Structure formats: C-alpha cells, structure tokens
Amino acid sequence: MLSLRPAVPADAPLILQYIRELAAYEREPEAAVATEADLQRHAFSDHPLVKVTMAEWDGRAAGFALWFLNFSTWEGKPGIYLEDLFVRPAFRGKGIGQALLRHLAALAVKEGWTRFVWQVLDWNTPAIEFYEAHGAKVMRPWLTCRVEGEALAKLAGGVD
Helix, strand or coil: CEEEEECCHHHHHHHHHHHHHHHHHCCCHHHCCCCHHHHHHHHCCCCCCCEEEEEEECCEEEEEEEEEEEEECCCCEEEEEEEEEEECHHHCCCCHHHHHHHHHHHHHHHHCCCCEEECCCCCCHHHHHHHHHCCCCCCCCCCCCCCCHHHHHHHHCCCC
C-alpha cells in the first residue's frame, strides 16, 4: 500500500504543490514563492542541494519529505536536516509520516550520520506530540535565528 521513493525531475510540479499545501497549513500560503525551476536547479541538478523522498499510497500521491545534509562540528559528522515533511490530510493516520521519519533515520544510521534534526511550529501540538512519540526531543532552549531580505543584504554589506 505504501511506497517511498526518491523524487525524480518529473515530480517537481507535485513537490511544489506539496510545499504550497504545507504553507497553507502553516498559515503562510503567501510565503511559498518557490518555483519548479528552483526545485529543478536545487534538487535535480548535477550537484543537488536537497533531496526529496516521495510517499505514495496505492499509487496515489500522499506526501513527501524534503531534506539535506547538515554537519556537526562537535561530532565531526554529517546529519540529516528535515526541511519539510508533509502528508496530505486524506492520507494521515496511515503511518506515512512515521514511515518517512523511519526511512530517513535508517538512512542516517546506515551512513553513520549522527543527527536527524527538524523544526516544528510551537502551536502545532499534533505534530509536536507525533514527533515526541517517535523519540524526538524538542530542543526548547534553542532558538532559531534567521536573516533574510533587506537585513540579509545589509549584513552582506556589499561583499561579493
């Protein structure tokens, strides 16, 4: 019933659709400005920056996980950073989210990577409970920092 597979370039429109559905769920649909060209360039080029795992249920598009490698300087090893995990509402409760998490955890273990990290919105209680039930430790003392837009340009200060 459930099939997980690496995304292929022809999946870019569906991945973009998932991203937009996730942005709507997270109450920021206008923030999802990625394009198919962005996905083609960053996920399917000769040197991809991200990887995508597709989930299908009985051959129907059900969800995805978009991830990339990060690096722990303290441990001297890479890990997985899960940027997005999304399962369409009609397919929730079937173990698809769990299967995606397990798939990526197994990949990390197989490769000798030491961490599997992601973020969750503080208001998303169902997701927090789901992640904690699967062994995740919510790192409450850590705060995310982000610089973007004009602030990013200002920080760059004209440096090429």
